[in-house]
Amino acid sequence: MKLFFDYIKELRDTRTYTKHEQLVQGVCNAVAAKHIKIGEMLPSVNTMIHELGFSRETVSRAYKELIERGIIMSKNRKGYYLINTNVGSTQKIALVFPEFTLEAQLLYKELYDLLEYNGTIEVFFYNEKADMLRQLLKNIHGNFSYYILDILPNVQTEILGSLANYNTNRFIFLNHFIPDFTGKAHQLSIDFNVSFYHVMKGLLHDLRKWDEIVLLESNLWSRFPEIPLSFQSLIHEEGLNGSIGFVRKTNDMLEKNICYLTAFDTTLGELLKELHLQELKLNEDIAIIGVGTNTVWENTTHGFSQVKFPIKPMAQQILKCITHKRKKHLLHKHLALEYSQGITF
Structure with missing residues (x-):
């Protein structure tokens, strides 16, 4: 009949395992073989050192990994106890x-x-x-x-x-x-600066069709300040008529022939609402490019393009x-x- 330490010792000839990994995997193998049950105490660090000849650092590090993986827990320095028998790749x-x-x-x-x-x-x-x-x-x-x-x-x-x-x-x-x-x-x-610039430069042929390119103000840019900086660089270097600001209106009506870049926030919802109420056509009267990721908008039929985060x-x-x-x-x-x-x- 195998003893608890046998599950660890039998891994000594496995060249791909370090001593630390031998101990962790050996304990997992003992648990999988139901040699130890939930609530039972594992050998102390000193016992492990004595039986295996491993250093204190190696044993302590292995027990720490088992704790991090949610397999064992330490109870007020009284010892280490098994709390989870799911030892796969948890x-x-x-x-x-x-x-x-x-x-x-x-x-x-x-x-x-x-x-x-x-x-x-x-x-x-x-x-x-x-x-x-x-x-x-x-x-x-x-x-x-x-x-x-x-x-x-x-x-x-x-x-x-x-x-x-x-x-x-x-x-x-x-x-x-x-x-x-x-x-x-x-x-x-x-690299938001380079990546955003690269995506937008690939759209230059389409962007030049519009009278103005507007990056709408958003709290998102405080988290990703590289995006407005990249936008400004593109506008300057390519000679586009562009700015960072708000929705363009004349007499409360949306101005036509403008391409908006917008985060997925309330501004986008308001813009789409105005577009619908004024019976304007997306990509004919106004263009919208969403910046960020939003599966809710993505799955609608609004038809605007997106610059998406690679989730x-x-x-x-x-x-x-x-x-x-x-x-x-x-x-x-x-x-x-x-x-x-x-x-x-």
């Missing part, structure tokens, strides 16, 4: 966003679907405040397998010192590249990060904005 993931947005919802859904129930995801928000993010990380660190963070550029400078206190090889930074953590964390960034590709890259066999391999990848055309101009 992951506990923390999604940390600046605020509640549609992009956050969609990324959660995509990631949840990709995990296929082999993980749990919890979502947190820091309200675009560095102090809240600092406290949030302090509260949740050590409780999850991976931490997926969207840290705004204006928050980065205030939080860098605090981030340096963590082992960030299980951090995945989204959207905004953080140079200080090159080679220290996974980074899935979007699905980002979720797929996150999955690569958390399932990569080489845990020390840190992924750094730039993603691009996507263009979806509505009715031809």
